[in-house]
Amino acid sequence: MTASVLLSVLPPFSFNLVQDVTNMLQFTFMQSALLAGTALAVVAGLVGYFVVLRRQLFASEALSHVGFAGVMGAAVLGIDQLAGLFGLTALVALGMGLLGKRARARDVAVGTLLAWVLGLGVFFLSVYINGGGPTHVITLGVNTLFGTILGLSPSQALLIALFSAGVILALLALLRPLLFASLDPEVAEARGLPVQLLGSVFLVLVAITVGVAIQAVGILLLFSLLVAPGAIAQRLVARPGAALLLSAALALAFTWGSLLLGFYLNYPVSFLISTLAFVSFVATLLSQWLLQRWRQRAPAEQRPTAASTTSRS
C-alpha cells in the first residue's frame, strides 16, 4: 500500500475534525491502525512511566535490539519468529534483572551486552545476504520494525490488542508493590518485598511490550511512546496514580494525533509521533522553567508587603 496509491483515493482534509475522523475510519486499515495504536499507546504509557521512574531507558533500548536479533536469529535457524522474539527478549530481560544493583554497574553491563547483540544482529543479516537468502524475510523485517502501523490486518491488530491487555492486567496486578519497590527500593526490601524479583518481572513485561511492538508498529514508535509521556508526566504530577494516567493519556494523544496527521500529510507516522513527543517534552521543560523564574521573581516583589502584614499582626 504505497503512499502515492493512497493519496489518489484519500479524501482531502476539511478542518471539520468530526468529518475528517469519520472519513478516516471508513478505511479498514485505519480502523486496525487505531485499534493497535490505542492498545500500544496505553501499554507504552503505563510501562514507560515505570521505565522512567526506574531509570531503565537504556535497558529498554537494549531489549528492543535484542528483540530484533531474536527475530533475525530465529529466521536464520528456521524456528518460529515469534518464539525467537519473545524467547530471547524475555531471557535477556531476566538476565538483566540479575545484573548489578548499582546504577552505573548496570549501565556498563547493559552496554556491553548491547554491543554484542548489535554485532550478532549484523551477523544474522550478513548470513542472509551472503547466502543470497530469502529477501522477503528482510522486507518483512523492515515493514514490521519500521512501524507500518498503516499496513496491519484486522487480525494482527486484534492480537496486539489482546497482548497489550495482558501486559496491562499484569502491570495492574503488580501496581502497588512495583511502585513501592521503584520509589524506595531499600525500604521496600526492608519490609520484605522481593525487590529483585519484581525488577526482573517488570523487565519481562518490558520485553513483552517490545515484542508486541516489533510485530506491529516498530521499535522506534515504541521508544518514543515509552520515554516522553512518562518523563512529562513525572515532571508535571507528583502523585504516582495521577502520573500513570497522565502518561497513558499523553501516549494516546500523541498516537491519535499522529495517525490523524499521518493520514492527511503523508509523513511516516513514527516520525510524527517522535516529533510530537519531543516538542511536548521541550515545551514542558520550557514552561516549567519560565514558571519557576516567574515564581522566584514574584516573592521578591511581594516580600515587603508580606513583611508589613506580619509586622501588623
Next chain:
Amino acid sequence: MLPLVLSLMTRTPSGGLVALRVQHLQSGFPSPAISWNLIEDMQTQLQYAFMQNAYLAGAIVAVVAGVVGYFVVLRGLSFAGHALADIGFAGAAGAVLLGIDPIFGLLVFTIGSAVGIGLLGKRIQGRDVAIGIVLAWALGLGVLFLSLYTGYASEAYAVLFGEILGISVDDLLVTLLAGVIILAAMAVLYRPLLFASFDDEVAEARGVPVRFLSMAFMIILALAVSEAVQVVGVLLIFALLVTPAAIAERLTARPGRAIAIAVVLALAFTWAGIFISYYILYPVSVFITTLAFGSYVLVRLILAARARVVRRPQQALEGALA
C-alpha cells in the same frame, strides 16, 4: 539503528555486503586460506596496501576509543555513547539525502545532540531521560530521511558498517588528525575530568568547572564517534568504547593503569577482528563485538570464581569461631 540497517539493505540492489565482498574480490584479493603459521599469515596480509591501512586506521580508532571509553564507563555514559552512534547514523542519512558528504551530517547531528543532551539533562538522573528523548526524535528524523530518500544508499550503508577494508591513505590521514586532536583534548582535560568524574561535588566545591567539563566531554565523545564511524562504522565504535573499558575497570582501580588496559584490549580486539575477517568474509564488527563480549564474560567469571575462593576460608574461619 537496526531497523535503519534493514531499510538500507533492501534499498541497495544487491545488498551492500555483497557489493563490498565483490569489490574486494575484484581488487585482486586471493581466495584466502589460513596456514596457522601466524607470522606468515600476517606477512601475507600485510602485502596488501588496503590491509596495512585497515590495521593502521583500526589502531588509531582503538587507541582513541580506549582512552575516551574509560571515561564513558567511569561517568556512566554508555547510553549516551550508544545514542550518539544511532543519532550519527540519522545524521548521515540526512546528509546522503541532501547529497553532501555523510561526515558533515554525522558531525552536525552528534555534536548538536551532545550539546542538547548536556543542556536538557543537567543532573545525572535527568540525563538518562534527556538522552532517550533526543535519541527517539533523532531516530524519527532518520525514518523521515529514509522515507524521502529513494536512491542507492551505499554511502549511508558504509557509515553503518564502516569500510575498514576500503580505507585510502587520505582517509587514514584524516583519521590520524582527528585522533590526535581528540587525544590532545583529553590530555588537557585529563586531571580535572578525572577529578570531576570521581567526585562531582567535591570537584565543584574546589572550583573545578564541572558543567563545562561535562559538556566538553560530551563533545569529545561526539567527535570520537564521528571519527570512528568512517573507519569502523556506527556499530563497532560502541563496542570499542564500552567493553574494553568495562573489563579494565574490573581489573584495576587505578585510572592510569585502567586506561592502558582499555587501550591494549581495544587494540587487540580490533586487530584480531581484522585478522579473522581476512579469512572469513563477515563484517569485522561481528568478530570484534564477539571477541570483546566473550572476554568480558570470561573476566567476570574468573573474578567471581576468585572471589569465592577467597571467601571460602573466611567463612570456614567464621564458622569455627561461631
